[in-house]
Amino acid sequence: MVKLKGFENIELEKEEMMNIGSIARINQVISILEGLEPTKEITECIGLLEEVKKIEGW
Secondary structure (H helix, E strand, C coil), X not given: CXXXXXXXXXXXXXXXXXXXXXXXXXXXXXXXXXXXXXCHHHHHHHHHHHHHHHHCCC
């Protein structure tokens, strides 16, 4: 189980491997968020998505 830095109540169980389609969708969401006006919440969300990618080794 992995705890995400800065988010005490969120835990992820590492599965064998996230599929490529999931990573592509995460990248799409990150791209959309980066196109919005940067707020604290958007920056935190992008950071969270990047952490998920790191956990999965991408």
